[in-house]
Amino acid sequence: MATSVGTITRRGVISAAGALCLTRPIRAAATWTRTGYETAMNASGRPVSLTDAQFDAIQKRKPAALKHIEAYLKERLGAADPAVMAAFEAVPREYFHYIYSERRATPGDAYEDTPKPWGLGYGSALSDYLGQAYMTQVCKPSPQDVTLEIGTGSGFQSALLSRIVKQAYSIEIIEPLGKAVSRIFTPLGYDNVHTRVGDGYYGWPEVQGGFDVIIVTCAAQYAPPDLFKQMKPGGRLVIPIGQPFKRGQVLYVYTKDDEGKIHSKRDMGVFFIPMTGAIARTPAPHTVSVVQPAPAEKPATD
C-alpha cells in the first residue's frame, strides 16, 4: 500500500474514509483533481498517494498525447472520430496504470511521450494509447450501441467505450486480474460498465438483443462461433492479433452481411499507412457526444 508516511492529516483521514466506502462513486470528468484520483484509487482497492507536483506533471503531458492521437488517427483513418477524442479526454488514463501482480500504482507512466505498452502483471498489458485509439475508432462506436469485450485487461478499453456507448460489458478470464479490475469502474462513476470473471466463449447470453461491437482480445485458433450469434445486424467483431508488447496489433474486423454470412477484413493500419490518395475516399466518422457519468452523491472535499 503506497501511502505517504507520517502524521495523520486531513487528507489521510479522507483517504481512509474513501477506502472504507468501497462503492462510493466519485464525480469525475469535469474536474479531475489529485484528491479525486486518490479517492477513486482508494475506493477501487488500490490505494496510492501522489504529490501535487506529480499529479500536475501527468496532466501537463495529456494535451500533447491527445494531439498525438488525433494526428495519428487522421493519418491512418482519414480523420479522428470526435467521440473517440472526447472519450480519451474524459477517461483519466493514469487511473489505469497499475501493476496488479505487485499491487503497485504507476500513474507517472501515463501519457508518456513515446507511447508504449505497459505490463500489468498476470499476463496482461495496457496497450499503448495510439493502438487503443485506433482500435476504438475501428470499432465505430455510437451512443445507442451495446458493446462486449472478452479480455478486460486493464479495463481502459471498456472505460473508453463506455463514454461513447449505452452499455459496455466486459469479461476477463484470468481470475485474480478480473476480480481486481471489476472494482475500478464504479469509483469513477462509470455505471454503464458491467464486468464478470469467467468464460467468454459464449459471450454474455443474458444481454437481450445482442451486441453492436464485440472485441475479443484472447482469441485462440478461430473466432468463437457463438459470438457471431450475439452480433447485431450491422455489428462488428474485432479481434486484435499478436503479442501485446508490439506497437499496436493487426486487427481482424468481422461483419455480417444481409444473408447472415460473415465477412472479415485484415486491418493493418497500425503498421502500414494507406497509400496517398486512398485516405480521401474514406468516409468521415459521424459526430457524437460523450456520455457523462451519472451524477454522484456529494463528493468529499479536501
Added chain:
Amino acid sequence: MAVTARTALVPLFLVSLAAVGYETALTRYFAVAKWSEYGYWVISIVMVGFAFSGVILALFRDAFARRGEALLAALPALLVATAAIGFHFTTTNPFNPLQLQNQATWTPQLWNIAGYYVCLLPFFFLAGVFISLSFVLNADRVGMVYGFDLTGAGVGAALVLAAMFVVHGFFLVPLLLVPLAASACFVAGRWRWAGAAAAGVALLGAEALLLLDNQAEFNDFKAIYAPLHTPDARVLATVLSPRGDYALLDDFTERVDTDISNNAGMLGVPGPPQTFGLYRDGNRIAALPKPGALDVGYASASLDALPYRLIPNANVLLAGASGGFRIAEVLALGAAHVRVLEPEPVLLRSLERGLGPAPAWGADSRVSLSGEGPVAAVRESGSYDIIDLSADFLDAADANATAFTVQALADDLRALTPGGILSIPVSIRDFPVYALRVLGTARAALLATGVADPAAHTVVYRSAWGARILLSNHPWDAARIGTLRKFADERSFDVSWYPGMDPAAARDSIYNDLPAVSFASGEVTSDGPDDAIADETRAVLADGATPSRAAFNLAPITLDRPFFYAVLRLDQLDTILKRLEILPQAEIGALVNLAVLAQAVVIAIAVLLVPLVAPRRLRLPETGVLRLIVYFPALGLGFLFIEIFMIEKASLWLNDRTSGFALVLTGMLVFSGLGSMAADRLAAAPRRAIVLACLIAVGWCVAALTGLQPAILATLDLPWIVRASLVLAVLAPVSLALGLPFPLGLAQTGSGALLPWAWGLNGAFSVVATPLANLIAREAGFSRVLLTAAVLYVIALVTFPAARKSRAWQHLSVPSRAAE
C-alpha cells in the same frame, strides 16, 4: 603419497561434466521460462567466459602456474557458489523478450540481457580457468587432458539429458552442483581437503538457495499462463523429458484447434467442443479429448474438410492426429481407412495409452497408429487417396518441418492414387507470405514428379487465418472446381487459386479481405477489397517475378535447407528492423542469431589480438604466428560445423531433434575425447598423425556430402535403435580423427604461454561457429556447412604448426606432475 596421472585429471572430468551440464540446464530454463531462441545467447555467454579465461591465463600464465595447486583446490568451491548465485539471478531477471520487438520498450531489455552476462560469466570464466589451468599444469600430456575434458563434456551432456526425464527443467542446476563440488575431493596436492571442505560448505549454501528459494517460473506471456489462472483451472498430469516439460490442463479455455467456418451457426453445425489442453514448455501443442465420445459435429464446417468431400471413402494418410480429434473428424467426413502418423512421442503415447484422464484412442479397425514421420511413411509401399497434413503438425515437433520440403511433397505425390489429393496447411494469420513460399515448394515438388504445368494441378483456398493448398497428380477438372467453389462459398472461405481463375474478377465477392502491403515502403498497396495471396499465386506457380519475391525469401523448402520460418531476407536487414514489430515470433530467431554472431566475432578478434597487446608475455616464436592464428581457429570452426551438420542429419534420421542433438553431442564429444587420448602416443610422429586426421576428416566430409542423405532416406523404416546405432557408427570415425588436431597442434607449440592462448582461440572461434553455421545453413544449406568444414580441415593441414626446435623454451615449462 603418489598421485597417479589419472586421478589428477578426474577433477577436470567432473568440472567439464558440470559445465556442459550447467550450460544445457540453462538452455532448458530459457526454453521453459522464456523462449528457446534465447538459449543461443546463453551458449554464447558460456563461450565468452571460456575465451576470456584463455586470454587471462595466456597473459598471466606463470603467476597462475605457480599457484596452480592451490587454485585447483579452491576453484570447486568458487564454481559451486558462482553457479548457484548465477542461476538464482538468472531466474530473477525480469527479461521479457517480447519487449525487444518494440523500439519504445527494448532499451530496458538490453540492460536485462547485460544482467545475464554479469551473473553467468563468472561461472563460465572460472570453469574456463580450471580447464585451461589443467592444460598448463599438464603440458606434457595435452592429449590426455583434452581427452578428459571432452569425455567429461560428453558424459555431462548425456547425464543432464537423462536427468531431464526425471527432474523438472527448473531443478537441474541443483543436481549439477553435486559433481561440481565433488571434484574438489579428487584434486591433487596438499590443499585437497581444505578445498573439499570449502566446496562442501558452498554446496550446502548453494542447495539451500536454489531449493528453498527457487524463483524460476514461466514468463507470464507464455500461452500457458492465462489458462492456468482461469477460475477452477487444474493441472491433471505432467511429463518430464529433454524434449520439454509437458502439462495437461483442464480449464474452460481449452477447445479443439480447428479452422472452423465463421458461418458455423448458419450451417447448423455445433462449435468445437471443450477439451483438455496439452502444453510443452508453456506452449500449447494440442487439445486432448475429455472422457466420453469424441464430439466432431463441427468437422464439415472446417477448412480441412474439402478433400473428403471430393473423394468419399478415401484411404487416408494423416500426419498429425491433433490429440485424436483429426482422426475422428476424418472418419466422420467419410474416410474408409486412416493411417495416422504422430511422431511427437507424448502425443503418440496419449493416443495409444491415454494421458492422465485423457482417454486413449481405442481400437478401431479403420485406423492404424504409427510414430513414423511422413518422410519415412510415404517411402514405404502403399498408396493413398488423400494425404492430409494437419494444421498443427508443423509446430508439434521441430522435425516435422521436413514434411514440408520439396522432397517430402514429391514423395507424397508419388504415393497418391490416380486423382489423389495432397492437402497442405499454411497459417496466414501472422504473415500471409508463408502461403506463397509453400506454393513455391509445391511447385518444385510437382515439377519433380514430372508435371509440366503445376498451376493446373493446384488449388488454394482460405479462411481469414489459414490456407489450404491442395495438389493432385491429375489436373483439376471443372467438376472438382465447382465443388471447391460451392464449399468455400457456403463457409465464407475464399478461393485464392484454381486453374483458369481471374483474381481481379474474384475481388467483388471476397469474404475475407486480405489487403496487400509493401514490406519495403510500409504502405497498404491494395485499393479496396483484395486477396493478397490470389494476386501473386499465378506468378509464383509460374516462377515469375512478383513483389513478394523481391521482399522475401520464397525459395522452396528443401531437406538441405529445412527452415520453414525463414522468409526474411537477411540482406535487407534495415527494412527488417524497421518492420520488426510486424514479424512473427518464429522469425526472430534468425535475428537473435545475427546478434550473437556479431558479438562472437568481436570476442574472437579480441582474443586474436592478445599477442599483439602482450607479445613478450606469450613468448611468441619468431616465425609461425600466422600459422597459429589460422590453425586453431580453423579447428574451432571445423569441429562445430561438422557437429551442426550431423545434428541436422541425425534429426532427420531419428525424426526427432532432441534425440538427434543428444546423440550427436555426446557421441562426438566422447569419441573425440578418446581420439585425443591417443594424441600423446602419436606425438612422436606428429606430421603423419595430422595428415591422417585431416585426410580422414576431409574424406568423411566428401563421403557424407554425396552418400549420407540417400543412406538416411533408405533406412528410415528401420527400428529406432538401429538408426541410432547407425548415427553413432557414422560419427565415430570422424570424431576419433577430430580429437587429434588440437592436442597435436598444442604439443607443437611447446608448453609456453601459447597453450592457454591457443585454447582460448579455439574456444573463441567455437563461439563464432554456431551462429555462423546457422547462418550458412539458412542461406545456402547444410551441405555448404559441411563443405566449409572440409575446406577448413584442408587449411588446418596446411597450417599445422612447425615443431619448436629451440631449446630456449624448455626451462620455462612448469615441471609436469610425473616429475614430482
